[in-house]
Amino acid sequence: MQEIDFTWPKGFQTGTAHAGFKEDQQLDMAWIVSDVPAVAAGVYTKNQFQAAPVQFTKNLINQNHKLQAIVINSGNANSFTGQEGLDHADETHQLAANKLAIDPNLVAVASTGVIGKQLEMDKIQSGLEQLSLAPESDIAHAILTTDSCEKKTTVSVMIAGQPVTITGIAKGSGMIHPNMGTTLGFVTTDANITGETLQGLLSDLIQSSFNQITVDGCMSTNDMVLVLANGQAENALIDQSTTQANDLADFKAGLKAVLVALAKMVAQDGEGSNKFVQATVVNAASVVEANQVARAIVGSNLIKAMLFGEENNWGRIVQAIGQTQAQISPNHLDIFLADVPLVKDSQKVLADQDQVAAILAQDEIDLTIDLHVGEATGQAWGCDLTYKYVEINAAYEG
Amino acid sequence: MQEIDFTWPKGFQTGTAHAGFKEDQQLDMAWIVSDVPAVAAGVYTKNQFQAAPVQFTKNLINQNHKLQAIVINSGNANSFTGQEGLDHADETHQLAANKLAIDPNLVAVASTGVIGKQLEMDKIQSGLEQLSLAPESDIAHAILTTDSCEKKTTVSVMIAGQPVTITGIAKGSGMIHPNMGTTLGFVTTDANITGETLQGLLSDLIQSSFNQITVDGCMSTNDMVLVLANGQAENALIDQSTTQANDLADFKAGLKAVLVALAKMVAQDGEGSNKFVQATVVNAASVVEANQVARAIVGSNLIKAMLFGEENNWGRIVQAIGQTQAQISPNHLDIFLADVPLVKDSQKVLADQDQVAAILAQDEIDLTIDLHVGEATGQAWGCDLTYKYVEINAAYEG
Numbered sequence: 193m194q195e196i197d198f199t200w201p202k203g204f205q206t207g208t209a210h211a212g213f214k215e216d217q218q219l220d221m222a223w224i225v226s227d228v229p230a231v232a233a234g235v236y237t238k239n240q241f242q243a244a245p246v247q248f249t250k251n252l253i254n255q256n257h258k259l260q261a262i263v264i265n266s267g268n269a270n271s272f273t274g275q276e277g278l279d280h281a282d283e284t285h286q287l288a289a290n291k292l293a294i295d296p297n298l299v300a301v302a303s304t305g306v307i308g309k310q311l312e313m314d315k316i317q318s319g320l321e322q323l324s325l326a327p328e329s330d331i332a333h334a335i336l337t338t339d340s341c342e343k344k345t346t347v348s349v350m351i352a353g354q355p356v357t358i359t360g361i362a363k364g365s366g367m368i369h370p371n372m373g374t375t376l377g378f379v380t381t382d383a384n385i386t387g388e389t390l391q392g393l394l395s396d397l398i399q400s401s402f403n404q405i406t407v408d409g410c411m412s413t414n415d416m417v418l419v420l421a422n423g424q425a426e427n428a429l430i431d432q433s434t435t436q437a438n439d440l441a442d443f444k445a446g447l448k449a450v451l452v453a454l455a456k457m458v459a460q461d462g463e464g465s466n467k468f469v470q471a472t473v474v475n476a477a478s479v480v481e482a483n484q485v486a487r488a489i490v491g492s493n494l495i496k497a498m499l500f501g502e503e504n505n506w507g508r509i510v511q512a513i514g515q516t517q518a519q520i521s522p523n524h525l526d527i528f529l530a531d532v533p534l535v536k537d538s539q540k541v542l543a544d545q546d547q548v549a550a551i552l553a554q555d556e557i558d559l560t561i562d563l564h565v566g567e568a569t570g571q572a573w574g575c576d577l578t579y580k581y582v583e584i585n586a587a588y589e590g
Numbered sequence: 591m592q593e594i595d596f597t598w599p600k601g602f603q604t605g606t607a608h609a610g611f612k613e614d615q616q617l618d619m620a621w622i623v624s625d626v627p628a629v630a631a632g633v634y635t636k637n638q639f640q641a642a643p644v645q646f647t648k649n650l651i652n653q654n655h656k657l658q659a660i661v662i663n664s665g666n667a668n669s670f671t672g673q674e675g676l677d678h679a680d681e682t683h684q685l686a687a688n689k690l691a692i693d694p695n696l697v698a699v700a701s702t703g704v705i706g707k708q709l710e711m712d713k714i715q716s717g718l719e720q721l722s723l724a725p726e727s728d729i730a731h732a733i734l735t736t737d738s739c740e741k742k743t744t745v746s747v748m749i750a751g752q753p754v755t756i757t758g759i760a761k762g763s764g765m766i767h768p769n770m771g772t773t774l775g776f777v778t779t780d781a782n783i784t785g786e787t788l789q790g791l792l793s794d795l796i797q798s799s800f801n802q803i804t805v806d807g808c809m810s811t812n813d814m815v816l817v818l819a820n821g822q823a824e825n826a827l828i829d830q831s832t833t834q835a836n837d838l839a840d841f842k843a844g845l846k847a848v849l850v851a852l853a854k855m856v857a858q859d860g861e862g863s864n865k866f867v868q869a870t871v872v873n874a875a876s877v878v879e880a881n882q883v884a885r886a887i888v889g890s891n892l893i894k895a896m897l898f899g900e901e902n903n904w905g906r907i908v909q910a911i912g913q914t915q916a917q918i919s920p921n922h923l924d925i926f927l928a929d930v931p932l933v934k935d936s937q938k939v940l941a942d943q944d945q946v947a948a949i950l951a952q953d954e955i956d957l958t959i960d961l962h963v964g965e966a967t968g969q970a971w972g973c974d975l976t977y978k979y980v981e982i983n984a985a986y987e988g
Contacts, residue, residue, distance in 0.1 A: 241912035241920065272908050274921060274936060307905025308938050493891070501984025507705025510670050514639035522639065523672060538672060540706050579977045582895050 193349045193446045195453075201357035201382035203227040203424035205327055208334040211319025213267025213305065213312070219334035221319035223288065224378055225261040229298055230422035232259035233391035235398045237415040243271030243307075246416055248281040249300040257387030259420055260298035262378060263288045265319065266335050266363070267305040268312065269414045280311040287320050304335065304363060304376055304414050332361040335376060339363055343457035349446035351439050354427035356383045358446045362454040364415075364461075375402060375458050377417035379450055382425035383443060389432040393444055394419050401451035404483055404572040405459040405490075419447070459490075459573035464580030467499050472560045473570045481518035482563075482570025488512045489559060490574030500576040502552040504543075506534045509559065519565045526562035591747045591844045593851075599755035599780035601625040601822035603725055606732040609717025611665025611703065611710070617732035619717035621686065622776055623659040627696055628820035630657035631789035633796045635813040641669030641705075644814055646679040647698040655785030657818055658696035660776060661686045663717065664733050664761070665703040666710065667812045678709040685718050702733065702761060702774055702812050730759040733774060737761055741855035747844035749837050752825035754781045756844045760852040762813075762859075773800060773856050775815035777848055780823035781841060787830040791842050792817050799849035802881055802970040803857040803888075817845070857888075857971035862978030865897050870958045871968045879916035880961075880968025886910045887957060888972030898974040900950040902941075904932045907957065917963045924960035 200206065204226055211221040234253045236246050253259065263284055270277045281301050289296035303311070332342040343362040348355055364375025394417070402417055429435070430443055460468040471489040476482035489495060492512040498505045509527055513520065527535040530551045532543050551557070598604065602624055609619040632651045634644050651657065661682055668675045679699050687694035701709070730740040741760040746753055762773025792815070800815055827833070828841055858866040869887040874880035887893060890910040896903045907925055911918065925933040928949045930941050949955070 239909065239912040240914070240918055241908050269905075272905065272936065307908060308933075497980050497984045500980065503984070507667075507670065510639050510705060511637065514637040516638070520638055535706075538670065577980055579980055582898065582975055582977055582980060 193347055193442060193449060195449070196346050196348045198344050198346045198359070199357065200327065200359055201380050201422070201424065203382055203422045204380045205325040206329045206331040207323040207325050208329050208331050209319040209322035211265060211322070212315040213265055219330060220267045221265045221323065222329070222331040222334040223261055223263045223323055224331065224380060224420070225292060225325055226380070226420060226422040227424070228422055229258050229260045230420040231385060231387040231390050232257050232300070232418060232420050233387065233394040234416055234418045235394055241272055243269055243303065243414040244273055244277030244281045245270055245301045245303045246414060248278060248285070249302065249416065249418070252297065252300055253418070255297065257391060258298060259300050259418070260294050261288060261292055262300045262302060262418060262420070264302045264335050264376070264378075265305075265316065268303060268309055269305045269307050270303040270311040271307040271414055273308070273310050276310055280313060280316075283313060284311070284316050287317065291320055291323070300418065302376055302416060302418070335361065335363040340461055343454055343461070345450055345453040347446045347449045349442050351383065351425070351427040351430065351443055352436070354425055356381060356425045356427055356443065356446070358383070358450050360450040360454045362458055364458040375415055375417070377402065377451070377454050379417070379419040379447070381419070381421045381447075382423065383421045383430060384423035384425060384427050385421045385430040385443065386432075389430055390419055390421055392432060393447055397444070397448045397451050400483065400570070401448065401455040404487060404570070405455045405574060417451070456573050459575055462575030464578045464583065465575030466578055467555055467557055467576040469499060469557045469559065469574045469576065471572050472558070474560065474562050475566055476563045476568040476570060477519040477566040479568045479570055482568045483572065484516050485513055485518045485561060485563065486570045486572035488516045489561070490572045493577055496574065496577035499552070499557055500578050502549070504529070504534065504548050504552065509561070510535070513561065518563070521564050524564040526564070528560040530558050591745055591840060591847060593847070594744050594746045596742050596744045596757070597755065598725065598757055599778050599820070599822065601780055601820045602778045603723040604727045604729040605721040605723050606727050606729050607717040607720035609663060609720070610713040611663055617728065618665045619663045619721065620727070620729040620732040621659055621661045621721055622729065622778060622818070623690060623723055624778070624818060624820040625822070626820055627656050627658045628818040629783060629785040629788050630655050630698070630816060630818050631785065631792040632814055632816045633792055639670055641667055641701065641812040642671055642675030642679045643668055643699045643701045644812060646676060646683070647700065647814065647816070650695065650698055651816070653695065655789060656696060657698050657816070658692050659686060659690055660698045660700060660816060660818070662700045662733050662774070662776075663703075663714065666701060666707055667703045667705050668701040668709040669705040669812055671706070671708050674708055678711060681711060682709070682714050685715065689718055689721070698816060700774055700814060700816070733759065733761040737859055739859055741852055741859070743848055743851040745844045745847045747840050749781065749823070749825040749828065749841055750834070752823055754779060754823045754825055754841065754844070756781070756848050758848040758852045760856055762856040773813055773815070775800065775849070775852050777815070777817040777845070779817070779819045779845075780821065781819045781828060782821035782823060782825050783819045783828040783841065784830075787828055788817055788819055790830060791845055795842070795846045795849050798881065798968070799846065799853040802885060802968070803853045803972065815849070854971050857973055860973030862976045862981065863973030864976055865953055865955055865974040867897060867955045867957065867972045867974065869970050870956070872958065872960050873964055874961045874966040874968060875917040875964040877966045877968055880966045881970065882914050883911055883916045883959060883961065884968045884970035886914045887959070888970045891975055894972065894975035897950070897955055898976050900947070902927070902932065902946050902950065907959070908933070911959065916961070919962050922962040924962070926958040928956050
């Protein structure tokens with residue numbers, strides 16, 4: 193498995209448009225289209241007020257795990273819009289299917305933006321009129337909202353001697369938190385794989401990728417991650433029940449690399465953030481508990497503010513760990529900043545203050561926690577809490 | 591039951607000192623002493639790394655629910671200090687008991703301040719030498735850390751024709767969140783009541799008072815609320831199994847008034863806050879769910895930042911409600927800002943924008959959520975998220 197220059201897998205094309213949801217001719221609509229029907233899998237926000245496009249696309253994929261196109265708009269979330277919102281999602285997928293001359297049941301929809309506003313269908317129509325298909329486009333840009341940069345990545349894996357490409361794009365900057373969702377993510381691959389296997393891998397891997405990032409503790413109504421696999425790489429079919437274990441493992445590693453890379457990019461672009469934070473928890477009682485403790489650390493406002501201030505206030509890390517229900521050994525906790533021990537066996541270590549200050553001044557902060565109660569490991573990613581975060585979210589209208 | 595001017599109940603005296611934990615001769619040590627042994631009850635932080643004084647005092651009270659004195663220091667939390675920390679708590683209570691010439695088993699300890707630093711016993715000794723007893727003192731000031739103001743209140747209730755006084759003081763400004771704790775709170779009363787009854791009332795009432803405030807989602811290692819009742823009012827004994835229902839209800843109402851008033855003062859003094867926020871949830875399926883939804887609203891960074899910015903971004907309120915597991919009726923949600931409806935039956939209401947702006951400009955914001963699924967009510971209290979919060983917590987050392 194290796195990361196390669198960004199490219200779309202075989203048989204995928206994309207297009208972008210300015211539909212009018214955003215001002216100043218900014219791109220705000222896009223689609224991803226496979227030449228042939230693809231196997232599809234999805235994971236969705238657990239917010240009880242799931243937005244219309246989430247409900248709609250979830251139902252669609254659950255029918256037979258097949259998609260050929262995804263239509264995406266940014267600037268209006270079509271969330272908290274009742275039956276009218278569901279009708280708008282339905283109408284959007286019908287219109288896109290007509291234009292592509294494909295079965296509407298193969299067209300998913302996704303939206304991101306302001307909550308509580310009906311989707312303006314005249315803008316959707318205008319956008320669809322403009323959308324065309326090209327091997328390359330600036331779709332990673334078109335799906336952004338308050339994001340400051342594009343999030344995209346490509347890896348290549350060999351499956352039974354055949355090269356397979358996996359490419360993902362994502363958006364997300366605020367309202368980012370487990371469970372799940374946390375963003376829009378679209379992954380495409382030319383792998384030949386069964387729908388059940390793909391859904392199984394995605395549901396598993398999302399736990400250690402998108403579910404492990406947090407910017408502000410808020411779980412959006414619109415989040416989803418979709419994966420389309422169109423089989424154009426013509427590799428031997430990947431099926432969890434029949435495929436050789438290492439072929440399945442190779443594909444899984446590639447998909448994980450894409451999901452984790454996108455998740456980290458989202459955390460790195462957390463609203464108003466100066467610093468990216470990675471928390472690694474080792475020797476936990478279980479992976480679930482390792483992930484829980486890691487999330488508690490990157491999710492703590494006090495730790496986030498401390499990192500913005502570049503202070504070594506490790507008591508706040510102790511506080512955040514203790515707030516979880518994860519198994520701990522009260523007298524055997526270790527905390528490391530990069531490779532410098534701050535706490536060993538629950539005792540403060542007299543660290544070199546200049547060295548600590550130099551590490552805290554960096555843009556990327558690594559914290560490692562050794563719980564000494566088991567053998568499981570987990571990671572989570574986040575960012576610092578800055579004046580800018582408050583400014584963005586105090587001023588954001590609608 | 592009525593609120594009266596701040597005063598200590600019959601038979602309680604207090605004292606303060608500058609022990610040296612804080613600089614510039616600031617008060618940083620205090621005690622509360624009853625003339626006679628009092629019935630005692632306590633609730634404690636659920637953080638797994640309970641600080642030494644919390645472990646110590648909890649064990650002490652659980653022995654026989656009796657106390658005569660509480661010794662408090664601010665500036666050093668004696669938290670994450672291992673066996674040495676427990677020894678220091680023990681030594682503090684022995685020294686205080688010697689000075690008061692009372693049974694050490696009647697002396698509780700409480701600490702607040704920096705985590706991970708051994709308690710300097712020379713400062714404790716110096717503080718104890720200075721401590722004296724007076725009917726009045728500035729103890730509500732001495733227990734503060736980053737707080738900007740004192741938190742104290744007194745109510746008077748009639749129990750079987752006898753006036754009973756209930757007085758509480760509290761500290762807390764950051765690291766404030768359910769569950770429990772959230773602060774130090776000390777309540778004294780001259781009521782004549784059994785220990786079991788007092789503990790039962792406190793454990794119940796804490797759920798709808800201190801457990802319903804949040805400043806920053808962080809649960810401290812040191813929080814506790816203690817209640818001492820010394821019987822000096824000479825009312826007929828209050829016992830949950832034998833007392834007339836309305837006498838018990840009257841005392842409970844008085845204790846609740848004190849706990850809720852202190853909790854709201856803590857939320858109001860949230861670090862760096864400009865605005866106080868009260869969320870009221872009505873027609874929930876249960877009190878637990880009503881409280882859960884109310885806490886989700888006052889705990890959301892996005893809502894807190896929106897209130898700082900005085901924006902009407904009600905989609906964030908929908909998002910926060912949906913993030914809970916409380917029962918909802920997706921098409922029947924109402925949201926009110928003061929008495930102005932923003933959402934009715936899950937539809938946006940076209941509110942008068944000038945009126946909304948005028949309400950958002952006030953110092954105290956009332957949000958009411960009608961879930962339309964049951965009959966239970968709950969409230970929670972918090973504050974806005976400001977530049978100042980980030981500044982305080984980026985700069986706080988140690």
